[in-house]
Amino acid sequence: MAQEHTTIRFADLIASSAHDMKNALSVQVGVLERVAQQRRAAGDQESYQVLGGAIHESQRMHASLVQLLGLYKLGQAIYPLDIAECAMAELLGDLLVQQQFMLEVRNIAVQLDCEPDCQWYVDRDLVSGALLNALHNACAHSRGKIRIAARTDQGRLELRVEDDGPGFPAHLLQADAVTARMGVDFAGGSTGLGLHFALQVARVHKNGTRVGGISLENGGAYGGACFVLCLP
Numbered sequence: 001m002a003q004e005h006t007t008i009r010f011a012d013l014i015a016s017s018a019h020d021m022k023n024a025l026s027v028q029v030g031v032l033e034r035v036a037q038q039r040r041a042a043g044d045q046e047s048y049q050v051l052g053g054a055i056h057e058s059q060r061m062h063a064s065l066v067q068l069l070g071l072y073k074l075g076q077a078i079y080p081l082d083i084a085e086c087a088m089a090e091l092l093g094d095l096l097v098q099q100q101f102m103l104e105v106r107n108i109a110v111q112l113d114c115e116p117d118c119q120w121y122v123d124r125d126l127v128s129g130a131l132l133n134a135l136h137n138a139c140a141h142s143r144g145k146i147r148i149a150a151r152t153d154q155g156r157l158e159l160r161v162e163d164d165g166p167g168f169p170a171h172l173l174q175a176d177a178v179t180a181r182m183g184v185d186f187a188g189g190s191t192g193l194g195l196h197f198a199l200q201v202a203r204v205h206k207n208g209t210r211v212g213g214i215s216l217e218n219g220g221a222y223g224g225a226c227f228v229l230c231l232p
Contacts, residue, residue: 015072022065029058033101052105059102060136067129067197074200081123081204088118088150088157095131096148099139108142111221113149120157122231126201127159130214133194134161134227141165147221155207159229162220172216198229207232 036051073079092114096103103110131148138146142163149160195214202212210232217226 011072011075015069018065018068018072022062022069025058025062025065029055029062032058036101036105049105052102055105056102056136056139059099063129063132063136064193067133067193070126070129071193071197071200074204082125083121083123083205085119086122086124086127088120088159089114089116091122091124091128092131092148092150095128095135098132099135102139103146106139106142107144108139109145111145111147113147113151115151118150118152118157120152120231122157122205123201126204127229127231130198130201130229131159131161133198134229137161137194137227138163138165138225141225145222155210155232157231159231160220161227162222163224164222165224167218167223167225168216173218198227202229202231205231 032051032055036048036055039047039051070079089112092112096110096112135146135148138161142165145164147160147162149158149162151158198214202214205212212229212231214230215228217228218224220226
């Protein structure tokens with residue numbers, strides 16, 4: 001009797017592997033944070049800073065794996081989209097609490113600019129994921145200041161992550177730069193995954209014929225890079 005073989009789709013295999021790696025990285029980050037705090041308490045600032053860099057990279061990898069899984073589920077139409085009213089001040093505050101350790105290690109001050117009564121209908125997990133990637137990028141390039149803001153304007157919610165770094169290079173500020181950035185930069189090691197994820201997050205937020213979008217700017221409160229997520 002011939003043996004039956006089950007064909008495993010490559011996308012499913014990648015998703016399963018990403019899930020396992022994500023869980024392993026989560027454990028690793030927890031261990032590294034505990035060790036870093038121990039070194040700080042012992043007065044070993046050099047080791048504390050070195051571990052902080054390792055934690056930042058691990059967190060960035062963890063976020064990328066979560067984004068990859070999110071894209072897989074969106075692409076397979078199995079993501080449980082949950083658009084519900086959400087307090088933006090609470091969402092942004094929770095995001096900063098999650099990244100408090102990294103912000104402290106890098107000595108970055110964050111300005112949170114959001115009205116207490118700012119409410120909007122969003123998928124909280126997806127929006128948090130898009131902003132988390134922007135925050136990681138801001139931390140990597142900031143000289144010490146980051147601003148996260150939320151405001152409503154003409155029937156749209158505008159979420160911004162700004163830093164005081166050198167800003168985006170000119171080629172990323174072109175009208176089609178966000179789409180073009182989806183390629184792979186072998187020299188710089190960038191895959192454009194974060195921007196692609198943020199764009200898909202924006203596009204699943206719809207109101208009638210209006211659809212969300214993202215943009216990249218230079219300027220803002222500190223003259224550096226600005227990531228902007230607009231939702232209808």
